[in-house]
Amino acid sequence: MVRRIQALNYRCLRHVDVRLDGNFHILVGPNASGKSTLLDVIGFFADLAPGGIESAVRKRVPDFRDLVWGRQGSGRFELAMELDGGRPSGESAEDVIRYELVARGDETGPYLDTVQGLVVTDCVSTPRPVPRFPAPLDPVPSILCTEQDACARVLFRGVRRFSDYIDDVRSRLESIDEERSTGGDVKDLHQKLDAAMAALKFDMLGLKVRKLILDGRRLREASPPAHAGAGLSPDGSNLPWIVRHLVEKQETRFQEWLDHVRIVLPELKDVRIVEREDDHRAYLMLSYGAGIEVPSWSVSEGTLRLLALTVLAYLPDTGQIYLIEEPENGIHPLAIEAVYQSLSSVYGSHVFATTHSPTLLGCASPREVICLATDPGGATDVISGADHPRLGEWRRAADMDLLFAPDVLG
Template sequence: MVSQITRIEARNYKSLEQVDVALGPFTVLVGPNGSGKTNLLSVLRFVRDAARFGIEDALRTRGGFDRIKRQDGKQGRVTLTLHGNVTSHASTGAPDRYQLSLGTSKGEVTRREEFTYKRMAGQGRRITLSANETAVARIAADGSDQSAQTRRLASSTTTMLGTFAQLNDDEVGRGPSDFLDFLTDIRYLDPAVREARVPSRLQRGSIDDSASNLSAALYELSRVDPDGLEALTRDLRDCLPGLEAIEFRQGGGSAETVVVSLVEAGLTRPIDLADASFGTVRLLALLTALHEPNPPALTVIEEVDHGLHPYALDVLVGRMREASKRTQLLVASHSPTLVNRLEANEIVVCDRDAESGESIIPSRSAAEIAAAVEESGYLPGELWFSGSLGGVPN
C-alpha cells in the first residue's frame, strides 16, 4: 500500500482557526482567493521543513511564531496534527498520528510533540511517544507511564521524530524513522517558470519544488526511464499543437549543463525552453514530476491549472489520477474545467467566514457534493462555479 496522509487537523494556524480535512489519494482544493487553500497546503510544508531542518529553522525562515499563529488577538497554541497510514504496521483502524504543537511562554517558543503508531504487526496496541521541550517521555496509548525512563532530546531544536529515528532501537522500532522519512520527502511543487527556463547543471535526482532544475530532471528521466519520457512526450503532444519531440544537448559554460529544447512542426531548429511559452514550460514541469518513476510518497501542487488551457487540464487530470497510485496528490485549483473531471470525494471546497476571517474547510462534505451532482445533473465544476456548492466569493 502506498503511504498516505488521511487527515490534516490544524488549530490556530494562519487562517485555519480549526479545520479537520480528510484526504484521499487525489484531492483538489477549490475556493475563493484568500480562503485558506495555500495555508492548508503549507501545513505540510511547515511540518516537512521542521522534519528536515528543525523546528527553530522552520519558524525562522517564516519570520517567527507570530507569522504562523492566527492573528486574532488571542493567546493560544498552534497545533498541527497529521493522521495517516505511513509506518509498516499502520492500518485504517490503527493509523499513525503525529502532532506538533507550538506556543509561547515568557517570550520563548515552546513545543510539544506526540507520535502514535503501531510498533509491531498483529494485535498489539499503538504506543505514543511524546516530547516536551527538553525531555522525551514514553507513555502508553491510555496515557499511563510505560517506562520511567526519559531521554533527553539530541537537540532542543530538532523534532522528536528525528531523535527517536536516531535511536531506532528494539523498543521504538522503525516507526519514527519511517514517519520522519515520509515527512522529509514531501514535495511541494510550485514551479517558478523563469527559473525553470534556465539550463541546469547536470545532476542526478528529481525535480525540485520550484522546478529550477527542470532541464536536469527531464534529462534524468530520459536516462532512467525512456518509456516515461516517451509517455510524457505523448501527453505534451496532446496539449501543444505541432509539438513533435523533446531534445537534449550539452550547454556551454564551465559547469556541465543540459539544455532542453522542443522540436516543433514547421521550424528548422528546435526551440530552447528559454523561448518556449509560459504554459509549455509550466506543463513540462508538472508532467516531469508526475511521470517520475519513484516519486515521493506525497506531492503537493500549488495552483495546478495556472497558465494552462482547459484541454491541457483534461490531460493533466488523467495524469494526476494515474500518478496518485504512486504519490498521494494534494493540489489547489481555480478551474471549473478541472473540477468537472473530478469525483465528489476528490473535491474539497474551501470557504472563509466573512466576519471572523477563519477558513471553513471543507465547507461541504463529499456526500453533500455527490448528492448535489446527482440531483442537478450538472458536472461538479459547473455546480461549484454556479455557487451552489459554496467556495465562491459572496
C-alpha cells in the same frame, strides 16, 4: 499517504478535521478561505524536523502570535497529521502513523510543548452531517491523542538529530538479532524498533514534502548538473535532468509521457536534452514539424509548465507529498485536462493542488475536491466535495453557475 489533517487555533483554522480518501486532492474556495493554510499544516511538520520550531515559525512570520487564531498573546496551536504506508511491524492493516504537536510562544520565543508520534487504529468514522456550509467545527480543548485512548499507542516523543535515529535503529536491529539467536522474546524490541522507525519517518518529512512553485525564468534557463533521483525541484529548474533520466533509464515511460503531451501539442515531435560542453548545464530542445527546433529559453512559459507538471506522473515512485498552488497558471484551458490526468495519476505519491479554475475543477470527481470557506467570524470550514450540500449530486460537469457559487470557487 496523508489520511487526515487536523488543526486547532492555527491561523484561520480555528478547528478543522479533514479525513482524506485517495492520493489526489484539489482545494477550492474563495480568496482568503484557508487553502494555503491547510496545506501549510503539512508544510509545518516538514519544516519542523530539520530546522526546529524557531526555524519553522521564522519561515512564516516574524511574530509567533501571527500563527495563532486571534493573535492570542499567550496562546498555542495544535497540529496533527496521519499517514499510512510503512506501518510499524505487527500492527493491523487498519493502523496509521499519527504525528502531533503543540506549539506555544512567550517572551523568549516559540517552543514545542508537545511533539509525538503514535500508531492509531483508523476507526470507521460517522460522516459529518452538513446541512449548511460553512459551519466550522466548535473549538475543543485539545486534538491530541493520549495513551489512555483505546485506539492509540505512543511511539516516540520529541525531535532528535537524524544521526541519532540511524544509531537508534541500528542498535535495535542488533538487539533483535541477538534476542532471536538466543530464542528470546523479541516483541518488546520490535515495538521499540517501530518507535525508532516512526521517528525516522517523521524526520524524513522534510525530504518527502515538496512545495512546487514553478518559476518561468528558471524553467527557461540552462540547468546546472543536478541529481534527477531527488525528483523535480520546487522551482522546476532541474526539468532537463529529470527528462534526461527518463530518456536514459526509463525510455518507455519517456515515450508514454511524450505521447501524453502530444495530445495537447500534436505538432510536438520530440523533446531532446542538450548539455553544453563548457559548463555542463543542460536545457530542453523541443522539436516540431518541418525540422524546427526550439530551445527552452524560446519556449512559452505555459508549455514549460505543462511539461513540468505532466512529467510528475512518469517519475519513479518516491513517496513524495506534492503541494502545488494553482497549477493552471499560464496553461491554456484546453490543456488543463492533461495536467489533471497527470497530477491525479502520480501513483505512490500524494498530490494536493489549490485552484481557482472551473476547468480543472470540472475534471475532478467530488471525492477529489476539498471545499473551504469562512464564516462571518473568519473561521475556516473544510469539507469533502462529496459532502458539500451543493455538490453532492454533481458529477464531472463544469456547471458554471454552481462552480462560481460563493461557497465553491466563490
